[in-house]
Amino acid sequence: MDIFYNRGIYVVSDRVKFVVDPTGSVGDVDFVLVTHGHSDHVSRQMYRHTVVATRETFSALAVKFGGMPPRRVEVAPGRVLELDGVQIAVFEAGHILGSVMYLVEVDGVQTLFTGDFNTVGSILTEAAEPVGKVDVLVMEATYGDPAYRFPNxxxxxxxxxxxxxxxxxxxxxxxxxxxxxxxxxxxxxxxxxxxxxxxxxxxxxxxxxxxxxxxxxxxxxxxxxxxxxxxxxxxxxxxxxxxxxxxxxxxPLSDHSDYGGLLEFALESSPKLVYTVYGFAERLAGGLRKMGIRAYRIPPPLFI
Ligand SMILES: [Zn+2]
Known part of the structure; x- marks a missing residue:
């Protein structure tokens, strides 16, 4: 299984190919997982494929793009589904209404894609919680710098x-x-x-x-x-x-985790490997390595 970033987080194995949160044109994939409707996580071009998202995210996409993707799989936190022989579990991300994280098993490897997430609850969303031990954690790093500590x-x-x-x-x-x-x-x-x-x-x-x-x-x-x-x-x-x-x-009202929240979430996930994406990806990966976690900024594709 190969994971890389190319205007979207791509997962490629012999059996399946999918992308999480594509922001541009989408290559040849079996399906698209969308964590939430923010512009830096979606694209109009993904409408040519089967799109997996929550009801709230599809509603936001309808506002943004003037219609929903024709092929939709609607999910909600707590649900587990199987698509093209791949098991996908859906969890609350706590970022905005309808935002979710996806835990996907490919070739026996459990990978959690956090999208944007917040480990602190709000008046609209529950907090994101670690889902237990995962093999690979692909996590956002928007505020992945020690300077960012959010007040209560x-x-x-x-x-x-x-x-x-x-x-x-x-x-x-x-x-x-x-x-x-x-x-x-x-x-x-x-x-x-x-x-x-x-x-x-x-x-x-x-x-x-x-x-x-x-x-x-x-x-x-x-x-x-x-x-x-x-x-x-x-x-x-x-x-x-x-x-x-x-x-x-x-x-300072944030819908993301602060630096401490990001570190804690990674620790509690006990991953064998972390890929960081968005924001201070390099800095967060460095911080995680200091704590003994194998962490890198998500790589670009090997061949373009
Ligand atoms: Zn977002």
Whole structure:
């Protein structure tokens, strides 16, 4: 079995070939596994193949691409299925609504693909939990740098509520949150107090999150969409290492695991091999090697 990254995580064996989270054109594969609907994990070209994803991810894809893949296999956390003779178990990833991890057995090797994951639960998602011992762990490294330590989530929620409440007495408040994921969390947190930008309303309604009417508080896809004169807040894990600047108030709300969460998850999976992907892939692999785990940034294909 060979695993490599080529705008998607490819797994190739004599018996089966599949890709996890392709972002470009998809080669000759038996099926596509999609962990969640963020743009850096999906592509329109995967629609030519059988796509495995959760109901929420298919709904998000319909918003993003104007329709669902014609050949769909709908899954949910806790389910186990067999596709082309390969066993696939599905687990909660805790990243955004409908995000999952896949444990796949190929040639007797158990490989866990985490996609983006969060080991801390939120008001919308359960926490991702280690699934037990695996042979190979292919894990994300978005915040795979020791600088990223996220504060307690309840405290972050309180900070957002408190700042919004205080500032909205003086004037309008715009909260910038990524339209798929963070925006649903902030919508749920603020309830009827906040209105939402139309790009967010589309995802909210596809995912069954009711948007409030808003009274001077608006959730926007980015600070560029803040109405003139509004106080700007941005929620992002990147703000864990310093303020946003440029008149933007940064709040460190992340839908990924922090560095400690990533290390702990890898340790508890007792893998024989770890491949890191996305973000600080090199740095996280180095950190894991220091802990005695065989870890490398996921390799490119041997032959292109
Ligand atoms: Zn993501």
């Amino acid at each position: 989530r309840a405290e972050v929620y309180n900070q957002l509520l408190e700042v919004t409440e205080r500032v909205s007495r003086e004037g309008g408040v715009a909260i910038a949150a990524y339209p798929l994921g963070k925006a649903q969390e902030v919508t749920k947190l603020l309830g009827a107090r906040a209105g939402v930008h139309k790009s967010i309303a589309r995802y909210n309604s596809a995912l069954g999150i009711s948007s409030g009417g808003g009274d001077g508080v608006l959730i926007v896809p980015s600070v560029r969409h803040a109405p003139a004169g509004y106080f700007k807040i941005e929620v992002s894990g990147w703000h864990a290492v310093g303020g946003a600047g440029n008149g933007v108030y940064g709040i």
